[in-house]
Amino acid sequence: MECSRGGLNPLSVLVLGLLNERSRMHPYEMVQTLIARHEDRFANVRPGSLYHAVDRLTEMGLIRVADVERQGNRPERTLYETTDAGVAAMTDRVAGMLASSKQEYPELFLAVAQAHELDRRTVLEMLAQRLDAMRSELDDITGARHTLLAAGKPELFYLDLGVRITTLTAQIGWLEELVEAMSTGAMVWTDDPDFRAGDLRAQNERAPDSSSPHPHDQPAPRDSTKG
Structure with missing residues (x-):
């Protein structure tokens, strides 16, 4: 499934970057890694928001389930990896952000x-x-x-x-x-x-003085060759 440049929010870009670097990770590990690297300065890194981003990226075909682990009595852990489309979407988005001078609203x-x-x-x-x-x-x-x-x-x-x-x-x-x-x-x-x-x-709001004629409104000079 295609993803437009504007379709990836900052957290999604971070997730794709991690998976491209680490190959396979589960969502909670992503949260821990992003916070440890202080990359929560780029996006709101919370377990809930990250799980939502993972679900959305999976639906878009940009990441996929790589494996499901189970150790002892612990709950299953789903590991994710990027797809080729995901890597392409991420690099396209980063390139777009670098080139764009889009108006922001600080x-x-x-x-x-x-x-x-x-x-x-x-x-x-x-x-x-x-x-x-x-x-x-x-x-x-x-x-x-x-x-x-x-x-x-x-x-x-x-x-x-x-x-x-x-x-x-x-x-x-x-x-x-x-x-x-x-x-x-x-x-x-x-x-x-x-x-x-x-x-x-x-x-601050005063318009130019309308009493002064516009240059285009000045009378044309008279042609002296004409009677």
């Missing part, structure tokens, strides 16, 4: 776009909390990357840490500049005593 962008709905003090307090969390995350990721590099682990297996460090560093820098501007009063805000929302909104 909450941070929405939050700063609508921050003017809050008073200055609240915005500064919330940004202080966010910056503390982001700096802590940046320290953790930077430390993890240094540890992996020092251990001689090939960087190609954790390239995401590099892009996350760069992104976090840029976002922290921008937010720090915003906090500075708001703290010093350099940026006007909605709860300023002399704030006039109507004037600012009008400036």
Whole structure:
């Protein structure tokens, strides 16, 4: 059964990647491995969600049952493996994600776009909390990357840490500049005593001056050769 590029969610890509690497695994082992590798940073790795992903991938023909094990009185364990279609779908999806510049919807962008709905003090307090969390995350990721590099682990297996460090560093820098501007009063805000929302909104939305003729509306120069 075919799978479109958009048909594989992040957890499904992780499952296919594991099975392509390990050949045969049972779902609970997949959960343990993904969490041990901290790959739950890419998707919501929970037993229930992973079992659902395994069922869906099986229905799509991208993985299949390889074996059913039973040891003593323990419950049966179903082992899965990828199919050729599964490997093709996974590599196609990864290639598509690398090439795509599809619009995403990060909450941070929405939050700063609508921050003017809050008073200055609240915005500064919330940004202080966010910056503390982001700096802590940046320290953790930077430390993890240094540890992996020092251990001689090939960087190609954790390239995401590099892009996350760069992104976090840029976002922290921008937010720090915003906090500075708001703290010093350099940026006007909605709860300023002399704030006039109507004037600012009008400036933001003002259309070009219609009294000025458009270049195409100017009269054509007169041909002096004509009487």
